[in-house]
Amino acid sequence: MMIRKYIVKDIPEAVVMIRRDLGKDAVILNTKKVWAKRWFGLWRTRRVEVVAATGDDVPRKVSQPTNPGTGQMSAHTWTQPATQTSLQVGAQAIPERADNAPARTAPVPPMTQAAIPAFAGAAQYTQQASLVGTAYETAQPVRSTSVSTRARDSAFHPLAAGLELGSTEPRNQTDRSQTDRNQMDRNQMDSERNEDVKRLWNEISELKQKLNNHEQPSAPEQGFPRLRKHLLGQGVNPVHVDDIMKKCIQASTAEGQVAGQVSFEVMRQSFVTAVAESLGSLVETRSISGDSRIIGFVGPTGVGKTTTIAKLAALHVLEGKRKVGLLTTDTFRIAAVDQLRTYANILNIPLQVVYQDSEVKGALQALADRDLILVDTAGRNFSNVKHVRETHALLDMLGCDEVHLVLSFTSKPEDIKELIQSFRDLPVTQVLMTKLDETRSYGGALNLLLDFRRPLSYITMGQNVPDDIAVASTEKLLRLIAGGARF
Numbered sequence: 484m485m486i487r488k489y490i491v492k493d494i495p496e497a498v499v500m501i502r503r504d505l506g507k508d509a510v511i512l513n514t515k516k517v518w519a520k521r522w523f524g525l526w527r528t529r530r531v532e533v534v535a536a537t538g539d540d541v542p543r544k545v546s547q548p549t550n551p552g553t554g555q556m557s558a559h560t561w562t563q564p565a566t567q568t569s570l571q572v573g574a575q576a577i578p579e580r581a582d583n584a585p586a587r588t589a590p591v592p593p594m595t596q597a598a599i600p601a602f603a604g605a606a607q608y609t610q611q612a613s614l615v616g617t618a619y620e621t622a623q624p625v626r627s628t629s630v631s632t633r634a635r636d637s638a639f640h641p642l643a644a645g646l647e648l649g650s651t652e653p654r655n656q657t658d659r660s661q662t663d664r665n666q667m668d669r670n671q672m673d674s675e676r677n678e679d680v681k682r683l684w685n686e687i688s689e690l691k692q693k694l695n696n697h698e699q700p701s702a703p704e705q706g707f708p709r710l711r712k713h714l715l716g717q718g719v720n721p722v723h724v725d726d727i728m729k730k731c732i733q734a735s736t737a738e739g740q741v742a743g744q745v746s747f748e749v750m751r752q753s754f755v756t757a758v759a760e761s762l763g764s765l766v767e768t769r770s771i772s773g774d775s776r777i778i779g780f781v782g783p784t785g786v787g788k789t790t791t792i793a794k795l796a797a798l799h800v801l802e803g804k805r806k807v808g809l810l811t812t813d814t815f816r817i818a819a820v821d822q823l824r825t826y827a828n829i830l831n832i833p834l835q836v837v838y839q840d841s842e843v844k845g846a847l848q849a850l851a852d853r854d855l856i857l858v859d860t861a862g863r864n865f866s867n868v869k870h871v872r873e874t875h876a877l878l879d880m881l882g883c884d885e886v887h888l889v890l891s892f893t894s895k896p897e898d899i900k901e902l903i904q905s906f907r908d909l910p911v912t913q914v915l916m917t918k919l920d921e922t923r924s925y926g927g928a929l930n931l932l933l934d935f936r937r938p939l940s941y942i943t944m945g946q947n948v949p950d951d952i953a954v955a956s957t958e959k960l961l962r963l964i965a966g967g968a969r970f
Contacts, residue, residue, distance in 0.1 A: 484536050484537070484538035485505060485536060485537050485538050486512070486534065486535070486536045487501075487504060487505060487534070487535055487536075488532060488533070488534050489501070489532070489533045489534075489535070490517065490519055490530050490531070490532055491530060491531055491533060492530060492531070492672075492676070493531060493669070493672055494514065494531060494533065497511075497514075497531065497533040497535070501533070501535045505535055505536070505537040506537055508537055509535045509536065509537040510535065510536055510537070511533060511534070511535050512534045512535060512536050513532075513533070513534040514531060514532065514533050514534070515531070515532050516529055516530070516531055516532070516672075517529075517530055517531070517532045518530070528675075528676075528679045529672065529675040529676070529679070531672070707728060707731070707732065707750065709747050709750070710728070710731070710747065710750045710751065710754060710965070711724055711728055713965070713966055714727070714754075714926065714964070714965075716924075717924050717925055717926035717929075717964055718895075718896040718924045718925075718926030718927055718930075719896075719926035719929050719930060719964070720896065720900075720926075720930050720933075720934075723929065723930065723933055726761075727754060727757050727758060727761070730753075730757035730760070730761075731750060731753040731754055731757050734753050734756065734757060735749070735750070735753055751962070751965040751966065754961070754965050755958065755961045755962060755965060758929070758933075758961050759957070759958065759961065761933065762932060762933070762957065764938075765932060765936060765937070765938045765957070766957045766958065767938060767957075768938055768939045768940060768954060768955045768956060768957060769912070769913050769938045769939075769940055770940050770941065770954045770955075771795070771855075771885065771940070772884075772885065774884075775855075775884035775885045776853075776854065776855060776856060776884055777847075777856045777858065777881055777882060777883045777884050777885075778855070778856070778857050778858065778883065778884065778885045778886075778887065779858045779860060779878050779881055779883035779885070779886045779887070780792055780857070780858065780859055780860060780886075780887050780889055780915070781860050781874055781878070781886060781887075781888055781889065781906070781909065781911070782862060782888055782889035782890060783862055783863070783864070783865060783890075783902065784862030784863070784864075785862065785891075786862070786889050786890055786891040786894075786917055786918075787889070787891065787917040787918060787943065788813075788859055788860070788862065788889045789811075789813070789819050789822055789823055789859055790822075790943075790946065790948065791889060791915065791917060791941070791943055791952065792809070792823070792857045792859050793822075793823065793826040793948050793949075794943065794948050794949045794951070794952040795857060795941070795949075795952070796809060796826065796827075796830055796832065796857055797826070797830060797948055797949035798949050798952070799855055800830045800832065801949065805854040805855045806832075806852065806853050806854045806855065807830070807832050807853060807854070807855045807856075807857065808832060808833050808834075808835070808850040808853030808855070808856045808857075809823060809826075809827050809832060809833070809834040809835070809856075809857055809859070810834070810835045810836075810837065810846055810847075810850065810856055810857070810858045810859070811823050811834070811835075811836055811837070811858070811859040812837045812843075812858070812859070812860050812861055812877060813859050813860060813861040813862070814836065814837075814838050814861070815861050815862075816861075819859070820836055823859060826948070833849070833850060833853070835849050835850060840876070840877065840880060843877070843880045843881060844880075847881070858881055858883065860874060860877065865902060865905040865906065866901065866905060871905055871906075871908065871909065874909065875908065875909055875910075878909065878910060883910070885912045885913060886909065886910050886911050886912050886913075887911070887912070887913045887914070887915045887940055887941075888906055888909075888911045888913070888914050888915065888935075888937070889915045889917060890902065890914065890915070890916055890917070890931065891916070891917050891918045891921075892916055892917065892918050892919050892921065892922045892924075892925060892927065892928060893918050893921050893922045894927055895927070896926060896927040896930055899927045899930060899931055900930065900934065903931065903934055903935045906935075907935075911935075911937055912937065913937060913938055913939065913940035914931060914932075914935065914937045914938070914939055914940065915939070915940050915941045915942075915943075915955075916928055916939065916941075916942050916943070916955070917942075917943040918943065918944075919942055919943065919944040920944040920945050920951075925960065925963055925964045926964060928960060928964070929960075929961070929964055932957070938957075939955035939957055939960070940954075940955060941953065941954060941955055942954075942955045942960070
């Protein structure tokens, strides 16, 4: 025997599934109403639990041949295996046949008073089997009491069909009673479905009302979360972010912004204004002054000092206003000297190489006729205090008018913070940022401006000499940090 349980909306739906899974000979053993959870358990709905079975152990209908004398169909009989056991399903069970009971395999004569007890004994089977027939009838679009409907009912009610041989009155009473019960069940299920739908609509209405009544955020707060998240993603120090956001909110509130009308663009403009106020005079960039003669460039290794010096030398040579000379103390890398010598030959300007501090004075004398001397220093590990002191002493001997700290946009904010601490004791006057084209995060530059408090001089954005360099614009950099257009 194969038994399956179905949780469905109604009996007709179960019949379709039972016939599909178990075949047309399946029998419904039990039905009951249950609660089923829906929408992740937020509410429950009423459903029908149907237990059906099929197999050799299930009672079967045996049709006898037509009686040639009367032209009527003989009575239908039910057979059961002799060893069948009681199967408890839900609150009902298939009764077990007594061992001493005779097997009913022979045709049953027309229904008489003596046959009624046998029918009563099988009434439970009849009731279960009738559910299938009733469900099938319920599933049809048109209900009819025609002969074909009664014939179909007989197919689903094999024992009840035998009543027609003796008397049609019991059959009619049974049909009416069963129809009334089915109609009551359908009415109850329809009522429960209506209640579920009504409850669902009520909950949806409550949710809509809550959304409509939800208080709109104030104007500054609408752009606030997005801008704050963006700045943190750019690598801006969280302490600076919080301070800037407070100023942005105060500025927006002071302007009397109407709730719901402040966009992210307005918040970005507020950011630029707030940072500019914090920087004060540092907003104004300071390129190489016309009065400055000796310009020193310091910074860690790999930031592009040598290439940047070549770009600046080319710019001034092309302008033709000043005589340019080059001086390098970066003798730790042979390639650095060769690279700078190549640019000097191309530009037709002198280059002096200093290997020891004692040679500084002679190198400067050799460039005495130059109006502008650009000094390339060695990239060192400036976390080492010894290297910082040596660089400081070299700058003092050179007598630099300006000292540009060269840092890369690609440096991590943590590394820039550490470098700031190392260079605080050096006479740095400006900051030059390189490799703008190699990153999309510019927050480290803002941290540098706010913490180191030195103005920007130049920004480089490529390897082309002398094209990929420009005088820095603090306002453009702030817009770039806020997600605006690139340089």
